[in-house]
Structure formats: structure tokens, C-alpha cells
Amino acid sequence: MKKVLLWLVMVIVMLAVLLCGAAGAMYAMTGTKNLPDEHPAFGGTTLEPVGYEWQVPVLGNVVSRIFQQPTTLTVQKLGTMDGAVPTLTLPSWVQRVSVTLTDPSGVPVVQGDAEALAQYTYTQNGKYELNLTLYRDETPGKAHGWYKYQANYTMDIRPTAVLSSERVSQGSVVAVLVTGILDGSEPVLQTDLGEVWFRPVTGGYMGYLPVTYNAEGGAHTLTLTCGSLTQDLTLTVLQKNTDTVDTEPEEDIPGAGTEYKNAIWPLYTRGSAEKLWQGTFGAPTTAAVKAGYGSRLRTNGSITGHATGINYSAAGGTPVTAPQSGTVVYAxxxxxxxxxxxxxxxxxxxxxxxxxxxxxxSKDQSVARDDSLGTASDAHTLIWELRIGSKSVDPDQAVTGKSGLLYREGM
Incomplete structure (x- = not known):
């Protein structure tokens, strides 16, 4: 009996020695190769860690091996960012991020996570310091811990402007996007084509330039000024072939023209500075088109003008709806x-x-696309004009999604 017990003890001891040996071997074989080897990139440059602490599981989650490198004062120099605003690209293993960004005056302007950094808007050029810590929390069978990164870079971004298109036909809308504005300046565009109302967007301003039906064909120089920036842009206007449409003579009503000017013309120069539309526009009626935008209108054999909107063959009582959302400023x-x-x-x-x-x-009422506005009349032709300021543009382009009004709408 004693020999059996002694034999069992020896077997147990041998197993324990083997297990300990195997565990020791596994522990010894566990090295820095078990740590995540992907690192983040900022502004297109891969960042190098200046410190870390990781725990690598050896036997499940029972035993772990710790790897440490004390954080040094090393600062990685990323150089000058003179193009796009630098972005942070994270490895797939990252679960948490801690970011501190300090501006040229030494003030922390970002203290949060990666999203806070992405949403930050630069307001000045100069040297910035980035402190970044990436974490992977405890995960079964995987190393958990953190890497720390420190870098600096110089922002030297200048305003720049681009057009949604450099060649357009008469009746088009051209979007003008100005980015890289760090000093709070607002852009101004000088052109013979029409006034541009700029609105703030992420990283700059967006404006909409009308190219009306009788805009002169050929190259037009657009001069944009914004703070220290003066930039010339070239827009080529293509002449558009139009149809001739016969129309009935209109009754001459004394004082009608003056009444119209007093009611409508003042609306050209005032309105909301905010963008109130979203997506394509919709035709205000299902009736057939009588005359497209820019068509020559002929009365009794003589050309009397051009269609500054779309004329519809809408019978009296035909429903008329809002082409897009906005605020009623006249009714x-x-x-x-x-x-x-x-x-x-x-x-x-x-x-x-x-x-x-x-x-x-009624006036001041908010409407959405396709909301009812009323009905068509037999006494007048139903017309939809789309204008930027006083300049008319082709509503059909806004309906088909070809208009600059839809340029980068997700910004």
C-alpha cells in the first residue's frame, strides 16, 4: 500500500514539474511579439510609441506577463501641415482613446477622445502638440494595456476655393466652396454673373453662384478674397439652345407692373442666411410643361422675352405644391x-x-417639400421661378439633381 502511495506521489510531483516547466517555457516564450504591432497614423505619418504597459496572458487569464516601457520625453516631429486638416487613423485593436491637443499659445483645445479631435476646428496657424494614449481593455486570450504617443506639427493652412464645376451651361448654379479659413475671415466673390451668399460649413464656407439664361458665353473670371487670400477662378459658360414657344398676349392692367415690383423685387436682397433645403427639389405640379426655362416667348409673331422659369399647362384647380422646404415670405x-x-x-x-x-x-409659414400651396388658375399661366438673389436659374436642374445646390450637401 505504501509503495502505491509513494508511486502516486512521485507521479503527481513529476506532473507538477512538467506542468511548471511547460508554464515556465510558455512564460519565457511570451515576448513583445505578442503586443499589438499596428500603430496609429496622424496626417498620413505613422506615430511611434514613447511608452507602454501591457499584460499578456500566458495560461488563460490566470497568469500574465507584464511588459513596460516608461514614458519618455521624446516628441515625434511631424513637420508642416499645409494641405488638408490632419486626421487621426486608428488601428483595429483600439478600444479607447485619450487625446490632448495643445494650440500654439499653450492652451489645451482638445481633451477627450478621437471624435473630439475629429470635430475640432483649427482657428490659427502655428505649432501644435498632440498627446495620445490608445487602450485595449482586458480581452480573453489577448494582451491588454496601452501605448502612448507624443508629437508636434505646424499648421500652415491658407484659404483656397474650388468650384463644383468649371464648365456649365446657361441656367446652372455653381457651388463655390472655400476651405482653410483659420482667421475667421468671410469670403467675398466678385463676378459679373451674380451675387453669392456664403454660408458657414465645416472648415469653411459654401456659396451658390447663379448663371442665368442670358449670361454671356465664354470664360468668366471670379475673384475671391478672404483675409489675406486673393484667388482668381475661371468659369466657362456654355450657351444653351432654347425653343421658341407661342404665347397669348397678356392683358395690360394699369399699375400692375408697379404693384409687382413693390411686392417682389425687395425679396431679392433679403432672406435667411441658413440653408433650409435638403435633397433634390420637386416640380410644383404634375401638369405638362408649356415652356422650359430660357425658352423664347413669341406673341403674334414677335419675340417678347424669355421664360425665366418653367411655364406649366395647368388647368384651373390643379394642386400646386412646395418645390422644397423653406419659409413663405410672400403669399x-x-x-x-x-x-x-x-x-x-x-x-x-x-x-x-x-x-x-x-x-x-400665409406669410412666415414654414413649409416642407410637397406641402400644398393652393391651386392653379385658368386666368394665368402657372410659373415656377427659381432665383438666387435677383438672378433666375433653371429649376429643372434642381429637380434632376444636376444643380450646384446639391454639391456636397452632406457637409
């Missing part, structure tokens, strides 16, 4: 145009609906 009846509704879409963009019978909205 009433004018001798020249019948029931009239003007919707401010923001940024100088407005819809003018003429030739209605019943008008079912």
Missing part, C-alpha cells in the same frame, strides 16, 4: 401674376410661384 394676389407664393429656401435661394387661384398658405 397673396397680384394683378400681374394672380395668386403668388414666394418661398425662401435660404442662402439667397427662393422659389416664386405665379399664376395661382386659391392660395392656402
Amino acid at each position: 397673396g394676389t397680384l394683378a400681374l401674376t394672380g395668386g403668388t407664393v414666394v418661398i425662401d429656401h435660404g442662402c439667397g435661394v427662393k422659389s416664386y410661384l405665379f399664376g395661382m387661384d386659391a392660395v392656402t398658405v
Whole structure:
């Protein structure tokens, strides 16, 4: 019996020695190769860690081996950022991020996570310091711990402007995007084509330039100024072929023109500075088009003008709806145009609906796309004009999504 017990003890001891040996071997074989080897990039440059602490599981989560490197004062120099705003790209293993960004005056302007850094808007050029710690929390079978990074870089971003298109046809809208504004300056665009109302967007400003139906064909120079920036842009306008449409002569109503000017023209120069539309525009009626934008209008054999909007063959009582969301800035009846509704879409963009019978909205009312505005009239032609300031543009481009009004709308 004693020999059996002694034999069992020896077996147990031998197993324990073997297990300890195996564990020791596994512990010894566990090295820095078990640590995450992917590192973040900032502004296109891979960052190098200046310190870390990791625990690597050896036997499940029972035994771990610790690897440490005390944080040094080393600062990685990333150079000058004179193009796009630098972005942080994280490895897939990262679960938590701690960021501190200090501006040239020594003030911490970001203290948070990666999202806080991504949302930060630079307001000045100069040297910035970035302190970054990336964590992987305890995960079964994987190393958990952190890497620390320290870097500095110099921001030297200058404003720059781009056009949504450099060649457009008459009736188009061209978006003007200005980025890289760090000193708070607001852009101004000088051009013979029309006034541009700029609105703030992430990293700069966006404006919309009208190219009306009778804009001169050929190259146009656009001069943009913003703080210290003066930049010339070239826009080529292509002449558009238009149809000739016969129309009935209009009744001459004394004082109708003056009434129209007093009611409508002041709206060209005022309105919301905010963008109130989202997505493509919709036609205000399902009726057929009588005359497209820019068409030559002929009365009794003579050309009397051009269509500054889309003219519809809408019978009396046909529903009329809002082409896009906005605020009603005029709702009433004018001798020249019948029931009239003007919707401010923001940024100088407005819809003018003429030739209605019943008008079912009122001034200062907010409307959404396809909301009812009233009905068409037999006494007038239903017309939809789309204008930026006083300049008309082709509404059909806004409907088909070809307009600069839709340029980078997700910004």
C-alpha cells in the first residue's frame, strides 16, 4: 500500500514539474511579439510609441506577463501641415482613446477622445502638440494595456476655393466652396454673373453662384478674397439652345407692373442666411410643361422675352405644391401674376410661384417639400421661378439633381 502511495506521489510531483516547466517555457516564450504591432497614423505619418504597459496572458487569464516601457520625453516631429486638416487613423485593436491637443499659445483645445479631435476646428496657424494614449481593455486570450504617443506639427493652412464645376451651361448654379479659413475671415466673390451668399460649413464656407439664361458665353473670371487670400477662378459658360414657344398676349392692367415690383423685387436682397433645403427639389405640379426655362416667348409673331422659369399647362384647380422646404415670405394676389407664393429656401435661394387661384398658405409659414400651396388658375399661366438673389436659374436642374445646390450637401 505504501509503495502505491509513494508511486502516486512521485507521479503527481513529476506532473507538477512538467506542468511548471511547460508554464515556465510558455512564460519565457511570451515576448513583445505578442503586443499589438499596428500603430496609429496622424496626417498620413505613422506615430511611434514613447511608452507602454501591457499584460499578456500566458495560461488563460490566470497568469500574465507584464511588459513596460516608461514614458519618455521624446516628441515625434511631424513637420508642416499645409494641405488638408490632419486626421487621426486608428488601428483595429483600439478600444479607447485619450487625446490632448495643445494650440500654439499653450492652451489645451482638445481633451477627450478621437471624435473630439475629429470635430475640432483649427482657428490659427502655428505649432501644435498632440498627446495620445490608445487602450485595449482586458480581452480573453489577448494582451491588454496601452501605448502612448507624443508629437508636434505646424499648421500652415491658407484659404483656397474650388468650384463644383468649371464648365456649365446657361441656367446652372455653381457651388463655390472655400476651405482653410483659420482667421475667421468671410469670403467675398466678385463676378459679373451674380451675387453669392456664403454660408458657414465645416472648415469653411459654401456659396451658390447663379448663371442665368442670358449670361454671356465664354470664360468668366471670379475673384475671391478672404483675409489675406486673393484667388482668381475661371468659369466657362456654355450657351444653351432654347425653343421658341407661342404665347397669348397678356392683358395690360394699369399699375400692375408697379404693384409687382413693390411686392417682389425687395425679396431679392433679403432672406435667411441658413440653408433650409435638403435633397433634390420637386416640380410644383404634375401638369405638362408649356415652356422650359430660357425658352423664347413669341406673341403674334414677335419675340417678347424669355421664360425665366418653367411655364406649366395647368388647368384651373390643379394642386400646386412646395418645390422644397423653406419659409413663405410672400403669399397673396397680384394683378400681374394672380395668386403668388414666394418661398425662401435660404442662402439667397427662393422659389416664386405665379399664376395661382386659391392660395392656402400665409406669410412666415414654414413649409416642407410637397406641402400644398393652393391651386392653379385658368386666368394665368402657372410659373415656377427659381432665383438666387435677383438672378433666375433653371429649376429643372434642381429637380434632376444636376444643380450646384446639391454639391456636397452632406457637409
